[in-house]
Amino acid sequence: MGSLEGKVAIVTGAGGGIGREEALLLASEGAKVVVNDIGGSLQGQGSDATPAQKVVDEIKANGGEAIANYDDISSWTGGEKIVKQAVDTYGQLNILVNNAGILRDKMSFNMEESDWDDVMRVHLKGHFSATHFASIYWREQAKAGNQLSGRIINTSSEAGLYGNAGQANYSAAKAGIAALTWVMARELERYGVTANAIAPRARTRMTESTFGDLSAKDGFDVWAPGNVAPIVAWLATDESASINGQIFVVFGGTVQLIAPFSAVGTIKKDDRWSIKELHDNKDALFGSRSSGTPPFPVAF
């Protein structure tokens, strides 16, 4: 018996890459899965039903249950329709994996308005659209005395945690997803719902064009996108009820727990600071820490 037997899951952007692996693992653990994917290009153009349908076919061939959804997750109606499809088809919803994404990397001085808007829309609004409608559903269920264990698993990025040059739009959206995760964790805890986020690193069409050579070497393939899926499945289980509002970097066999923003230096007085006083107390505020751009702790 799988660890997600009897559960119903939605995975957005599950037609390829990391989302596909997540959908396959959730299904093999017994969850019935709504496989969402618009089937567009990496830059977010076009649509194609084939990727989502292929993953559904794969799940069914392995003996699992799944249904395809081709809605645009970056629209409010897309989020509403996905949640409705899960509940109408399988009678309930337990797990929402927000994963869909696109890329429009450019330096800030070269970025077009549409690059900013489209990346924000697909990642940030695309994470909130289904979350909004799932939260309505879970709150209604809890108020009706039907306490489901709800699980939201969001997809942030180290670009969002640390800020990556060339990704103003993407990094800002992914940082927003981290903040959204904390908000949802606080708001939905009382209804038996947790919200956590992963910041994955894996070989997909998204990274093959930017990270250089990610080909599998002898032994453990650290870049395999399937390495990311187990932590998502683990967070989705009933046993993970006590894990809420957490962010994990996941890469190969490494899982890192990320600390939220926290104060690392404080100066305080019982009056307003003058500009000169602030300057004079800079060393007290920074201590031994550098006051330059914080390091990006990831090397590729």
Ligand SMILES: NC(=O)c1ccc[n+]([C@@H]2O[C@H](COP(=O)([O-])OP(=O)(O)OC[C@H]3O[C@@H](n4cnc5c(N)ncnc54)[C@H](O)[C@@H]3O)[C@@H](O)[C@H]2O)c1
């Ligand atoms: N691959 C990595 O190393 C890495 C690193 C950090 C974060 N991420 C994040 O992981 C997630 C998955 O990325 P991936 O690497 O598997 O890339 P991918 O391009 O293979 O997968 C993204 C999927 O989302 C779908 N999608 C895009 N817009 C959509 C929309 N509006 N509605 C529905 N589906 C849509 C695409 O069709 C695609 O199948 C993304 O959120 C990405 O930002 C990936």
